[in-house]
Amino acid sequence: MSKALSLYQFSRKVHKWSGLILSVVFMFVAVTGLLLVYMIPLGVADDLRTGKEASPSQSIPMDKVVSIATSQGLPGATSVEDIFRIEYRPGLNIYQIRFNNSQDVQIDASTGKVLSTNPDYSSFIITLHDGSFFGNWYRYSALTFAGLSLILLSFSGYYMVGYPLYKRLKARKKAKDLKNIAT
Template sequence: MSIAVSQDLPGADSVEDIFRIEYRPSANVYQVRFNNGQGVQMDVSTGKVLSTNPDYSTFLITLHDGTFFGDWYRYSILTMTGLSLILLSFSGYYMFGYPLYKRLMANKRKS
């Protein structure tokens, strides 16, 4: 952690700024991700810094789950969107599935 913090990245001044540390055994590297969207990749055995780059995956994850816009968006807009999708599923069944079910039952009574 001290090697990652010592890279003089903007907004990555202390250990508290670390968002996540990932270990990739196939490459034998640590990927340290900071809260500000920066990332440091380093070799496990030597501690040598392999790359410092912006971390776009964290941005994409926060955009996808709604935390990028804030809790108001996450808990209000996404909740309403989920409820409307459930309502659309039920109304779609009623418009398509119920008449089909009635038609099948009517044909079954005739035979």
């Protein structure tokens, strides 16, 4: 068996098995990515409200934001340690406080009025999508392996398509040369 043919058969095996194994990772990333794209229509995330129009210099201080958010009586959202992230959105003039348990509080940045206290699972889905939910071992080993394997899948796929084309072109040229010699 020629080296080219054995490389072709090896490429097919590598392509098939790495593709089957990695399809689980790629499917997971695709599903969580779709959930992120359609999170508001699916009810996974809450629509952002709009606060009273004011300049950022008129915003309430951060300690008051924390105090208002933790005093809403939400389960598992009672102290500053329960807060996952606080986002200031100047275009909407709101603070969005996300708690570790996927609770979400939106507060008018200038008045301190609570605009929404609905659950928001987008942070959880983001951590699933980027792999941080599983820890650094997953992000830096499994996702690195998946990325490198995708490169390998691409090259083996190119070879599996290119090699037969090359062989056909070579056979046509040989047949054409033989025909020219015969005439």
